[in-house]
Amino acid sequence: MTDTPRIAILIDADNVEPAHIRFAVEDARGRGRVVIRRAVGRLTSIKGREKVLTDLGFSAEVAFSGARATKDTADLMLAQIGIRLAERGTVEVIALVSSDSDFATIARGIAESGVEVIGYGKANTPAAFREAVSAFVAFPENGAPSATTKAAAKENDTDKARRIIEGHLNKAGEGRPQVIGQALSRAFDGNYKGRLGVKTFKELIKKLGGYEILDDPKGGGVSAQTLRRKA
Structure with missing residues (x-):
């Protein structure tokens, strides 16, 4: 894809x-x-x-x-x-x-x-x-x-961001940070970090809570990472 x-x-x-x-x-x-x-x-x-x-x-x-x-x-x-x-x-x-x-x-x-x-x-x-x-x-x-x-x-920016993230998770509660970040950029006119008061995608995930970013054990950098909803 x-x-x-x-x-x-x-x-x-x-x-x-x-x-x-x-x-x-x-x-x-x-x-x-x-x-x-x-x-x-x-x-x-x-x-x-x-x-x-x-x-x-x-x-x-x-x-x-x-x-x-x-x-x-x-x-x-x-x-x-x-x-x-x-x-x-x-x-x-x-x-x-x-x-x-x-x-x-x-x-x-x-x-x-x-x-x-x-x-x-x-x-x-x-x-x-x-x-x-x-x-x-x-x-x-x-x-x-x-x-x-x-x-x-009435939907605030934090709720909007969470809705977008949830919409990009599969049935196992996992998604690609790179794709989710791009979706957030589109939804917030290219400035989701400024709107949400963070400097990085990782900082946003920490701020929202309920999610974690996992590295691929085989390497591959950011493009191989997985965002997962915490149990």
């Missing part, structure tokens, strides 16, 4: 509210460079989300099966898009945005094609989908705040 991963966001328009689409895009931006945005769903779903999809630069596709749209058709289309992107090497990360348990199969199929898959969905999203992705991000229960909403404005 490149230091700044390219990300494709695939939206299940039949199962995701407009506010949650905004939330997923904002979170994904903190993880890398979003280069592809696609949404698939029935015509009524696409029309109901037309403004947010247009505002955020999504390409929308209507799912049809013969003369009528079906849920299975939309799922199949998203799976095909994801696998095609993975096989072409277009992106390093694919973000699936849905609360549908059927997306567990889609996530596994895409992951088998060689890319990392992260998921977004409601807090009650079935475990099957949660376990099929390398990281799962639940939508806020009170709606999805954007960077311009009052809810987001």
Whole structure:
């Protein structure tokens, strides 16, 4: 994976509210460079989300099966898009945005094609989908705040930094400091150290608490280090 991963966001328009689409895009931006945005769903779903999809630069596709749209058709289309992107090497990360348990199969199929898959969905999203992705991000229960909403404005810089770090840890609670540092820089307009009152990434981790940086026993310097959540 490149230091700044390219990300494709695939939206299940039949199962995701407009506010949650905004939330997923904002979170994904903190993880890398979003280069592809696609949404698939029935015509009524696409029309109901037309403004947010247009505002955020999504390409929308209507799912049809013969003369009528079906849920299975939309799922199949998203799976095909994801696998095609993975096989072409277009992106390093694919973000699936849905609360549908059927997306567990889609996530596994895409992951088998060689890319990392992260998921977004409601807090009650079935475990099957949660376990099929390398990281799962639940939508806020009170709606999805954007960077311009009052809810987001109340998040202090320390909480924001911790959220970004947690979003880059795998199921084992581990992540790459180099990648996390780059995500923090993007999220804080290139000045996370100044905003958080530290001189180094290592100092930030010590200040936040709850994490540790481990050196690779085989050497390799900073690029080989691992950030781990303390037990």
